[in-house]
Amino acid sequence: MRLLVLGGTEFVGRAVVEDALGRGWDTTVFHRGTRPAPEGATVLHGDRLAEGGLAELGTGEWDAVVDTWSAAPSAVAAAANLLADRAGHYAYVSSRSVYTYPSPAGSDEDWPVVEGAPDAGATDYANDKRGGELAAERAFGDRALSVRAGLVLGPHENVGRLPWWLNRVARGGPVLAPGPRDLPLQYVDARDLAAWTLDAAEKGLGGPYNLVSPPGHTTMEGLLTACAAATGSDAEFRWTDPDVVAEAGIRPWTDLPVWLPPGEMHEALHGAGVARAVAAGLRCRPVAETVTDTWEWLLSVGGEAPQRTDRPSPGLDPEVEARVLAAG
Incomplete structure (x- = not known):
C-alpha cells in the first residue's frame, strides 16, 4: 500500500504512520516540518493554511490518505x-463531537449531527470536524471514511489527560478519586485507532464509524489501579462522591481528566454504540497495556508530555485537592 498521511508527527497521526511503516507500507508524511516525522517515512513539507501550501502534493499517487486535521474544514x-483523482481512499479522523448533544447511551452513527460546512473557516471543534467530513465526502464520495473517534489515550498523548493522572498517582499519598469507582469508561488507544483505520482503508470502507472501545472497557477504578501499578506508587485512593466533587467547584473532564459524573454527559461521552466498528474489526487492548506504555513513554520524555496549544492543560489544583480531602 502507498499511504499519504496529512500530519503524522503527533499522537494519532504518528500512531498511524508507525503502524503503516510496521506493515511495510510505502508511507509519505506531509506536514509543516516543525517536528520530526517517524524514521522511514518519505517527508513532504507544506502549510495547509498558506497560499500555495499544498504545492508538494501537486504530483504523486497513493492508494490511501489519512487526514487528522481538526481546524478549518x-x-x-x-x-x-x-487528491481526489490521485488517491484511492480518504480516511478523515473526525470525532464523536459531531453528534448533537445530548446523545443517549447506545446511540450510533445514525444519531443526528451538527450542520458543519465543507468550505468554512475555523469555527468550533464540532462544526469543524463535521465540515471536514463533508469536505472529504464531497471529493471522494463513498471512498471517504469518517473515523469518529471518542476519547483517545496512549503514548504520545498531547492533550495531557492520562499523563496527568499518571504523574498525580506517581506522587503518591492520598489521591482524590472521583466516584463511583465502578463508573464505566469508554476510550480508544491511539494505536488501536490507527490499526483499525489502516485496515479499513485497505478494505475500502466508507461512511461514518464510531471509533472507541465498547462502553465499560474499563472503569474509573480500573484506570487508576492501572496507573498505580504502572508507576509503582503507594497512592491511597480516596473515593469521593460526585456531589462532593461538584460542591467543591471541581470541573469534570478538565480538572479531573477522563472522569464525568453519572448522568447525561457521561452517557454522551462514555456510552456510544460501537457495533459497526467492532463488526469491521475493532480490537481494543487492555487498559493496563495502554497505561503502562504511556508511563514508559512519559518517562522517556522527562515526565512532562507535550501539550497542544489549542487545548487547556488538564488537572486538579493540588491546593483544591488537599482542601477537599481534608474536609472528607
Missing part, C-alpha cells in the same frame, strides 16, 4: 479536492 476541502 476548508483545509480538508483543498487537500481532498487536490
